[in-house]
Amino acid sequence: MHAKRQSLSVRLLGFPSSEGAELGTALAHPPRDGPSYSCLLGDSLQEPDLMIANGDDLSALAALLAWQPDALRPGMVIGSAGMDFPCAQLSRPLDMFQMFKLLAEMGRKRAEAVNNAPAPAAAPQHERRRRIRLDLDITDPADFIKMRRQAPRGAVLIVDKRGALRDHVARLLAPHQVAVEWTESAAAALRLCAETPVAVVMINTSTPGVDPYALCSEIKRQDGAERIAVVLLVNQASGYDTARARAAGVRGLLDKPMADRHLLGALKKLLSLPS
Structure with missing residues (x-):
């Protein structure tokens, strides 16, 4: 009996329409020996399994950082972000073979993390902010609490x-x-x-x-x-x-x-x- 193929939902962040379409087409036809992928539409309310951000887009990088990528929430940056990120980074021109190799490894580690994740000590509150903060650390958090x-x-x-x-x-x-x-x-x-x-x-x-x-x-x-x-x-x-x-x-x-x-x-x- 064949093992069930891992399926991962992907959110693309900050890519121009042409490059986003090219990535979406590639992800829809992955190697047979790895996971399958589905790209979420921009208006989708579904939480993705992983994010791929355009390294040339500040808003996309801020959104990726706000997502706090780790083994459970893997992320990838494509392009020259100009800084180190706690996730995989690939330069352009994009090597599709290398991309799918990294994605498969991220999927494997995510599956392991899901299986081994302990129950949270306290139930976290969902993030309700709809606009990502680009200033990151310089805004007084009390200002955002007042807007809630x-x-x-x-x-x-x-x-x-x-x-x-x-x-x-x-x-x-x-x-x-x-x-x-x-x-x-x-x-x-x-x-x-x-x-x-x-x-x-x-x-x-x-x-x-x-x-x-x-x-x-x-x-x-x-x-x-x-x-x-x-x-x-x-x-x-x-x-x-x-x-x-x-x-x-x-x-x-x-x-x-x-x-x-x-x-x-x-x-x-x-x-x-x-x-």
Whole structure:
């Protein structure tokens, strides 16, 4: 019996569109004797298994440092970063053979770290900041504490053609006592958001008769709905319209199908729940 192939989700940081597309194509066709890779879209709320940053982009390097790369959270820098990083670095022109060799080694060490990781002594708080600090150490942390809002309160509303996902999400969130509602109707979703406390709306983009972008726009136009996080559940084959999503106020997307750890991790972050 063949061992199950390791699958790693990758977030690319700061690459120009042409180089990012080239890397994405290469990662989609890896060597057969190593892990498989999937590149997350820029709006994806899924936590990656590893990050690859453009060494020529300051914002990308700051995001990589904020992620705190280690064996459990491997990272790679491509290009001349001008400084040492606690992760692998490759120069340009990029040697694809060397890149896949390093990625496979990072994947192996990550699997070992996951298997050997002790239970955390205390549950960490999810990072809620959406803009990476480029100054790193010179801003008074108290200034950022003042900008923090209270954690969102309310239910998770699932818009889907069937209630199975609602039942599954309810089981995942049961320890946190978060209510989970379901509807297959855009009109009912609007009414629930207007009449009851809702913190997160998850819209399956394949729900018949529902335009997810239009529904998000209508939710956001309601009084007091600016803090409702609208997330689209997207099948990669059906595509995702980044421009329409951002114009409508969509917080981000999650790919279908998704592992429970990715789904629960995204919900905990959106609801500011402990890990």
